Amino acid sequence: MLGVDALNLAISVADSGLVETAVNDLIGRSQVLIESEKPGMQASVKDHLRKWKRTAKRRISKASDSEQIRQELALYQTVIHWDEVQFADDIKTIIVQLKGKSDFYGTAKRLLERQQNTPNPMFAHFFCDQWYQSLFQSVKQLQLDELEIDKQKFLDDLYNRMENMKNMRQIGDEGDDAQLGRLWDMAAAKLSRGDVSTMTKYATFLRKHSGLKEIANELGRMASQVDDPALRKNPAVELQFVEEQSNEATDDIVGIHESDDLSKLLPNETMFLAYPELEVIFYKHLVDKRLMNYRTAGKSRKLRKVNAHTPNSSELDLEKGPFIVCVDASGSMSGFPEQSAKAMAYALMQIALAEERDCFVLMFSTEQITYELTKKDGLREACDFLSYTFHGGTDFEPVLQKCIDLMHSDKYLNADMVVLSDFIAPKQSQEMVDKVNDLQAGHNRFHAVCLSKYGNPELLDIFSHHWSYHPGLMGRFIKKL
Numbered sequence: 001m002l003g004v005d006a007l008n009l010a011i012s013v014a015d016s017g018l019v020e021t022a023v024n025d026l027i028g029r030s031q032v033l034i035e036s037e038k039p040g041m042q043a044s045v046k047d048h049l050r051k052w053k054r055t056a057k058r059r060i061s062k063a064s065d066s067e068q069i070r071q072e073l074a075l076y077q078t079v080i081h082w083d084e085v086q087f088a089d090d091i092k093t094i095i096v097q098l099k100g101k102s103d104f105y106g107t108a109k110r111l112l113e114r115q116q117n118t119p120n121p122m123f124a125h126f127f128c129d130q131w132y133q134s135l136f137q138s139v140k141q142l143q144l145d146e147l148e149i150d151k152q153k154f155l156d157d158l159y160n161r162m163e164n165m166k167n168m169r170q171i172g173d174e175g176d177d178a179q180l181g182r183l184w185d186m187a188a189a190k191l192s193r194g195d196v197s198t199m200t201k202y203a204t205f206l207r208k209h210s211g212l213k214e215i216a217n218e219l220g221r222m223a224s225q226v227d228d229p230a231l232r233k234n235p236a237v238e239l240q241f242v243e244e245q246s247n248e249a250t251d252d253i254v255g256i257h258e259s260d261d262l263s264k265l266l267p268n269e270t271m272f273l274a275y276p277e278l279e280v281i282f283y284k285h286l287v288d289k290r291l292m293n294y295r296t297a298g299k300s301r302k303l304r305k306v307n308a309h310t311p312n313s314s315e316l317d318l319e320k321g322p323f324i325v326c327v328d329a330s331g332s333m334s335g336f337p338e339q340s341a342k343a344m345a346y347a348l349m350q351i352a353l354a355e356e357r358d359c360f361v362l363m364f365s366t367e368q369i370t371y372e373l374t375k376k377d378g379l380r381e382a383c384d385f386l387s388y389t390f391h392g393g394t395d396f397e398p399v400l401q402k403c404i405d406l407m408h409s410d411k412y413l414n415a416d417m418v419v420l421s422d423f424i425a426p427k428q429s430q431e432m433v434d435k436v437n438d439l440q441a442g443h444n445r446f447h448a449v450c451l452s453k454y455g456n457p458e459l460l461d462i463f464s465h466h467w468s469y470h471p472g473l474m475g476r477f478i479k480k481l
Contacts, residue, residue, distance in 0.1 A: 003080035003128025104134035195383040216347035321414030322358035328421030337451035341420040365392030423455030
């Protein structure tokens, strides 16, 4: 074979240190941004950078998969499998095909002219080596261009997330480091000044009416009062030998790449040593770690911490289910009850972030609207929820039935249902009461926050806990069992 196989050229370039250089650059820029931040924020930024690094190599490898590069690679792959006689007969035809399609065209013409004036027995090998280097540089430039675009996207996303996190810290309470991990995932949303202003409004309202925050905190604590082994998480950790994929193992040859490992050297690389005038090329490639090596892969056994199947029940944390927050969006909730309901849902979202729980808001009147406030675009949906205007009538039965159906699924097995309403509605049927009682006997908790002094007591009786909070009591709340 006259030259190096280039089928894995894009991967070889991606493995040549481009991504590592880009990562070091991003680390330097990110460090300036986060050096004054809390440890929780710094950890989130570093984890975000690690995730970007894992996917960047794959993305830039695809960037060089253009039609022009594929055509030139096909020509190169054809030529390197010729012998010297066929190369001498047909290389002019190949050079003509490169015209206007390859950066190597000008160099190829000059090399051929030099060979005609001063013949060299190693010309075919040298020509293919120069062609490979040209291909390598072309692919490298394409990948560098794509990497620069990808880096800028990463930085734009980083600036946006940090700005959102800064706004959320100003809006929220100090000391909420437990929220930072999940809040960072949500911070990719594009928030306008109006969105931030809306959240600030309800955060201020929540601080002013501390009774709502106390109710939310007590709702969060109630999940820890359930003592059921089926809801325990965090199995015990033990050390075990596990098999892991490793590039150091030599089980299989999976390709080729550039390196300086003489034990995995391709045989054609040693041909440079056969001629004194080309020997220096071999040593230059060795110093630059550009000798073509077999790429190997296999499995190796390493000692790792793994989760055991038998939990240590005395030290386990409780698996806290999601909040299903049902907000009465009827016209009778307008005014102070509407503000209280939105602020309460906002407080529960903060608790859900801190406790790694999901928080779903189901707004109901004559129809239902659902928001998932702790998913990746949750900040966007939180702003939509806080901006929604309440109107329409009240229909409790469909929303109760919806929540009951959800609680019978695996995802909502241990859910807390919280209904925020004025409860100015008729009592529920005995069939519905029985369904609620059945779930209360298990792991599910039904809570009510009544935002009017005219709430129907018979309707409130189906809930295991309920609170009253309305302006007539100047922010004072009364818990009823």
